Amino acid sequence: MSKVRYLKVTFANNLLAREVPCFRAAVIEATKRQSSLFHNHKSDSSSIYRYPLIQYKTQYKKASIICLNEGTDDIHYLFQRRDLDLRIGEREETFEIEDIHLKYFNVQCWQGHFEYALKDWQALNQENYKRYMALTTEVERLQFLEKLLIGNLLAFAKGIGWDVQGQLEAQITRMKGERWLPYKGHKSLCFSLNFRCNASLPNFVGLGKGASVGYGSLLEIGNRKLGGMKYEMRNAKCEEQTANHEQQ
Template structure:
């Protein structure tokens, strides 16, 4: 699978400002729904796995495009970005670094360890209530199931389908952490997860991955 990453090396943003970077870029390129995931005619949200994601990578603001289709759009428009306006402040972009990679993605007979480098928001409204009222062992099973569901949603979003005999497994070692999302405090998780699915570094899982949540990175 092809992934492109555009780094803004001279720009410094806080994690809480990443969604504002997304908002600025989405407004600057309104004709590309792949960026903002809203229908161009109705304005309604398009519910799909975001193929263009905004995040901090080693404290550097970055935008990643996932799949060859997204990378093509990415190359056409993002190199035009020479300034960013956030919270009334205009930031000149003096240095940009575009990196394009072919990465491994998909089911494997091996298992891999990943670390959440930003909080994972893995629970939805339904399984949050189940999780809240569950004991320790049940909570672990709920999180494992939620993580596998997130992988399947990600895979579907990039056009990858598992065979019937391919079964995903996961083992999580995570701790709860509060997350502020759109003015609301939600339950997020940090820590590590082991699974038999190859996930490229810096891809996101769970809710609000386009805003930089749920970013994973390979861990030893």
């Protein structure tokens, strides 16, 4: 079992799903890059390949930030600002904190299973996409995605310092759809699905590529209040703004 520090910050400001990359870029600018956890880049602009401990979301159409472990400490670089004026696309807006919720979440494997929904999951890199498309049956493709899902869960475990005891299991129970969405200047195939897993996992954390900006958000199906969340198409202009910050 691993106790994870989990902080959810909800702002009073409305934010569309397509504006999340703009929100991320604006927060990075506001914190003056005092912590690499906000952007996962070194001082020379090279990437730090690790699970994001600070993730940017929209929940119930409001801007929010999820922080895990060390991310709950470094978020103070944002809170220390007296006025939080952020530029989201073409508009500048003063962001106000509506709610802060901090708790410890027990992440562990169990004998039973939990049901989760995964929205706009970027499972495939270029190599895996070719392998996926070469598969001829739905069963083969489903099994292939399940292996990738377990890999993403193990990456999450490593990122939060969870030493998985026993075998981590994940079974896709329903494929709800797929669509191509913009990500870092390209189109990426994203999957929405339900899966069963023998691990307790915190809501809203991201899996796969783009986890820091709302892709692959995980929701426990048993929580009816979370199941009604809606997602919108990302905006290429916001993606471009984020890419420019990552190159700086």
